[in-house]
Amino acid sequence: MKRGPVIAEIAAWTLFFPVAIVLLALRLLGYGRTTPEGRIEALLAWYPARWRAQHGEELAQILRDAIAGGRGGFRMSVDVAREGLAERTRAFRWQPVRAGFLIGTGSTMLVPQGIVAAILSQFDLPRSWFLALYVGPEARWLVIGFMVGAGLLLIERGTRTYTAGCTRVSSAG
Amino acid sequence: MSDDLATLGRYSGPATLILSSLAGGAKHGYALMQDVEAFADVTLRPGTLYGALSRLEAMGFIEALEGDGRRRPYRLTPAGAGALHAQLAAQRQVADVGLRRLSTAGAMR
Numbered sequence: 001m002k003r004g005p006v007i008a009e010i011a012a013w014t015l016f017f018p019v020a021i022v023l024l025a026l027r028l029l030g031y032g033r034t035t036p037e038g039r040i041e042a043l044l045a046w047y048p049a050r051w052r053a054q055h056g057e058e059l060a061q062i063l064r065d066a067i068a069g070g071r072g073g074f075r076m077s078v079d080v081a082r083e084g085l086a087e088r089t090r091a092f093r094w095q096p097v098r099a100g101f102l103i104g105t106g107s108t109m110l111v112p113q114g115i116v117a118a119i120l121s122q123f124d125l126p127r128s129w130f131l132a133l134y135v136g137p138e139a140r141w142l143v144i145g146f147m148v149g150a151g152l153l154l155i156e157r158g159t160r161t162y163t164a165g166c167t168r169v170s171s172a173g
Numbered sequence: 174m175s176d177d178l179a180t181l182g183r184y185s186g187p188a189t190l191i192l193s194s195l196a197g198g199a200k201h202g203y204a205l206m207q208d209v210e211a212f213a214d215v216t217l218r219p220g221t222l223y224g225a226l227s228r229l230e231a232m233g234f235i236e237a238l239e240g241d242g243r244r245r246p247y248r249l250t251p252a253g254a255g256a257l258h259a260q261l262a263a264q265r266q267v268a269d270v271g272l273r274r275l276s277t278a279g280a281m282r
Contacts, residue, residue, distance in 0.1 A: 055227060058202070061243040062219045065203035076218050083220030 029077040036067050043077060046084025048091045095161055102158030110151025118144045178260045181232075187217055187225040189264075192234065192249060192257040199238055199248035202226065229253065 026032065030042030040063045044056050063080070066072050117130040121140055127133035132143040178185045178192075194200060194208045202222060209217050217225075226247065229235045234253030237245045249257070 057243055058245055059219065059223045062202035062223060066219050079218035080220035083224045
């Protein structure tokens, strides 16, 4: 196999992803749009929909003025995109993620590491990933008890977190 | 509601400039950008400007007026004037101390 085509192929693939990412970023920043309105529309898309409904029209006017006044360069686009991402992060609802993590971890501790491990400890089966089966018989029930207790506590906390998040969203309208 | 501009984090710098600009009269977004550039030589870009404006309005430091079409002018509220006064007084104190120490250090050289 000739070395030349191989190097060319490696170079092409090495360049492909950075170039593709840059082109995609420029596209998302509104480059390639033929009109200022198209560019403004692309920039506003960085903000969450609810934010756009409330403030979008006003920010669009500031962007129109900035572009018309010769201040609509690349730095302006990056600034608007960064602020849009910051608003998206602020608007993101973390409660379901936190609740999911707590309930998921709690269920894992309660069911496989607690209840299933307790049942399996009565039979001569492979220990697999059940932590309680790796300790001596005297500490086994201590580990199982800890898993069940901690699992129930985490599920309770997760359910509480989720319910509090739902109540906050419904009261916010 | 806090009455301290420092609680705005990275927006506290732009917020001080915006409030200083509005202390000279009500202005809409783009006029604010031009005024800040003229008196402070700082370019506030639209995203940062609007991020700071929306936070200042939520804190009750500025209020929007009825505008012509899509442009909404903002004006300083009494709470905003108080917060700006406190912020500028704190900055002046730092500047005074810094300048005094620099001049003392210069005299010692």
